[in-house]
Amino acid sequence: MGFQSGKVLSRGVRWCAAICCFLIAIFGTAASSSMEIARRVPRILILYPYDERIVATTEAGEAVRTRLLEVTNAKIELFSEFLDLSRFPEREHLERMARYLSAKYADRQPDVVIALGEESARFIVQNRNGLADHAKIIFGGFSRATANNLKLPDDMIGALSEFDILKTAEMARRLQPQAHHLYIIGGSADFDRAWLATARTDLANFSKDYETTYLENLTIEEFTRRVAELPRDSIILALTIFKDSSGSNFIPREAIRQIAQTASAPIYGPYPTYIDYGAVGGNFVTFNSLGTTMADLALGAIAGKGGSSVDAPPTYVVDARQLRHWGLSAANLPPGAIQMFKEKTFWEQYHYVIIATLAVITAQGVVITGLLIERRRRRKAQSESHRRLLEVVHLNQSATAGALSASIAHELNQPLGAIRSNAEAAAVILRSETPDLKLIEQILVDIRDDDQRAHEVISQVRNLLKKRGDIDCQTFDLNDVAASAIKILHGEALRRGVAVHTYPLPRKLPIRADKVHVQQVILNLATNAMDAMLDVAACDRRLIIETALARGSKVELSVSDTGRGIPDGQLASVFEPFFTTKPTGTGLGLSIARAIVETYGGKISAGNRPQGGAIFRIVLPLAQSG
Template sequence: MARDFEAPSRRPIRGPVRVFWISLLAILAAVSAGLAEIVDLVPRVLILYPYDERIPATTIAGESARNRLLEATAGKIELFSEFLDLSRFPENVHVDRMARYLAEKYVDHRPDLVIALGEEATSFIATNRKTIAPHAKIVFCGFSGATAASLNLPDDVVGAFSEFDITKTFEMAIRLQPNARQLVVLGGSAKFDQAWIADARQNLAGLTGNIETTYLTGLSIDEFIERAAGLSEDVILLVLTVFVDSTGRNFIPQDAFEKISVTAGAPTYGPYSTYIGHGAVGGNTVTFESVGTTVANLAVDALAEKPVSNVDVPQTYVADARQLQRWGLAEVDLPSGTVVSFKEKSLWEEYWAEITTIIAFVAAQSFVIAALLFERGRRAAVELTARGRLLEVIHLNQSATAGALSASIAHELNQPLGAIRNNAEAAEFMLNRDKPDLKLIKQILVDIRDDDKRAGDIIQRLRGLLKKRSEIDWQEFDINDVVKSALQILHSEAERRGVAVDCRPTARQLPVRADRVHIQQVILNIATNAMDAMLDSAPAQRRLLLLTDLTESSKAAVSISDTGTGIPGDQLGRVFDTFFTTKSNGTGLGLTIARAIVETYGGKIWADNLPQGGAVVSFVLPLVKV
């Protein structure tokens, strides 16, 4: 059925109401060739509105046409607009007055083309063409081909036809509600409303099949609302237009539709896009944006002197996502190409750029983390290998130290062994007497036991130097105790070399966490190097001093100083370098190994010369947090 632009007046006007959605299926004519022909001209185009500026339907179509014309001509066009206000002033005297007014107004600016929006505006310009725009081309829109034929328009007046097919709206409804058993069609009491009802009866008669069809008309708005509210969800409610109800009350169809649909007990459909957002599930319609764009394309071709003919404005399926959700209807059941409004965007649709950026960032970050983990694993393996090599080097160094101290250790070991032998011989001699002195023999046995313990301690210390281990034995201990145990090992060697050893540990405990034997080895390495540095000093001047203290940064400090010749200034920074030595028979590894051990346990080692002569080597280790 054809329906013109609608007007909210007491006089029923044939036509649709207003529009919400822009149809993407508008016919875009190939106008580029035509534009080349009019590019040097500045044509005048008059757009005739049948009603006043408050009517959404014609306002939307007109604005759409203006935008298309400005785009097609790059703004090189003169556009004029006139509102005939025929809804409020339908009298012939007003029509004649408007014709005379416009003829006088445009006497010096005759339009080259007139766009008539709707049946009334088309009839007006066709009748008064000679006085208002005698040489202008005329294009129209907003009503059907059947209506155009009834107007007996001149052959050179062409237009964009709007056809509203109520059967497509029903087909959409039955796709969404395949189990529906009843169709209710609702329309008002105005002539326009009754024409819609008649059209629906004719076109739906052969489509409803087993579905029971009921037509509601001749009721008041309150009765319409009550009847609609009593329907069940398995009913299809199709609301056409209500310009006037049975009481004579006037409505804008969009407003009447909303009053009915808001409390309806069944999903509600309608033939106008303006119903979307006011309670309609959906429908098939012609949007007024498409109407304006299509008629503007005809105007562009006509101005370019291209042949033009009547065209149909494309129809569009529209739906409201909120109403689909309200009634539990599936969007996938909508006809292909349906424009769905009020659809909530998915998280991806709303934030695709941000999500893409985050994914890229996370992927890059994951790659970096994976690379770091790989590098960490590789590094750990290297560190494990290096630690194994370090343990081997430390063991070799300990063995070398034991070898270097072997003479002193043997001498020190001979003392308790010799004492044991002497005491044993004395005990044997006494036991051979007739009256052995048991008290004295008992004392001799005590001495033997003490000397045996002394020899055992010496052997135990030697075993500590010679024992090979595959991993670090982490322990918590007082570093003062380690210094004292190192001195016990060095005691005999110091005596042999004529070195006086002085140990001054701090009164407080200095607990550290490391391998006890390794720290002992550091002290032995530094001390033996210090004694070697004093070989050329007079025997009375050979002094070795060991100090322990707590630093200001709360670390355990050990310093070992000698009274030798000191370290040459140009070599002071190299004493810890591998294979660097000032001794003819040195390996250059002792202090290097000492540095490796100290740094393994988070410490630091350095060397310096003393003002009074000699050198001092110091190292610090972090304290155990208690």
């Protein structure tokens, strides 16, 4: 019993030792291979099945190269070989290529071989020995079913792409729901015939809903003519045309473009290279994504990582220009479909500019709204200011009328007294036996003139005392207003013993303002001037009012006196509110005068005359030039 146990133990030890040796052999080989690659720059061979004109494999290969160079920072050796099997499909050519490549890479065998397409994969499987004895093989560009049919070795992995012609047909049905005819186009090369056979199987049930016709074994001219004569309600599925029935070789997309130029119905295809060559689109794996996936598998192999084949997801891709050309609605596309060459909407092209413009407009709108509000407030303030100005001016006019009441009464007494005297004289004449009618007529004329004088005095007083709700702007002669102001002051000047001298410019001086306001300014200045001469001898009291033209189409009115003048330290303050040098003054006359003058775009200033006394100057713009 114990022996038997010892024999069992001995047998188990031997089995464990054998398994360990086996694992060491396997992983030791892999480890040594990875260490060898790590000691030098990795070598990768990209194997193309056709020549460089075939865009499908060329795009995939370029995607492989771009990805590998980007990830490795260009620290990699890349080799490319074109088998050119579309033009040289013979067995002898394959054998010559195998011998040539084995000799070429005898001293630089690749670490990874990337086989693009079914033909490249079959070639490397059959000729692996001598060309890539220890290389990792990455394939791509065909379906899982094709990979199973090829019976690829277990250590080969790849990026599988399912070119499902049925999905392309289903997309065509969505875009053309009213179609009744189905046409499938294929060439005469071995690859073309294989595609046609696959389509017959995959489209067996789909084609039952249509009148289905397979166009094959034709020349390129016959293809073009037949497709140009098809009914408009047809769906055309173009597979590949590597060769036509006459033996002419083609790049499939170039053949499709020639046919599509005169086609009478939309054409669909299973390859992205048909986009921009007349096809509406289809369901396929883009060659760029296929190449990127294969490159990632190759990078994993270089790093010694294990892996398995992966599926490259297909995508619906259409040419938006073809949709527009055939009047096909993009709303009927399958979800997630990509529209190439789609014209951007105005919003898509300029949304940043639109947003910026809207922001600027909004900001401008806010600013304009603020300015309008401020303008409204400003107008309201101006209106309020005018109203207050009118009130202040009215109060000032009332004060002036009160100050001149004695002179006004004197001015009224003169014509009234004359009227009474003339009336009494007329009564005496009329009581005589022979009344002198001519004398009575002269007396009546005098009474009428005296009445007019009294009326003018009353009108002037009424204008001074009248309260108005708005400014009455009008064009008038400054000389006339100055003369009317002097008439009002005449009685006061006589009472004070002031000689009034006027020097009007012998021409009209039209200005635009409120006549009563300008008259009030002259009255304020003249009244202040007469007040300033109270301490001056009666014989030296002179009030001088003069008008003249100023520079810049303006008119100047000056009021001067022969008083003691204004102290230099007070010249800057004479127009300030409530500033006065008179014991009984309010200090508002000159301030009101300045407000009135500035309201009508003018200026007022004060100074001293060289010969003594003060002078005030008013400058106002002329209402018209010349």
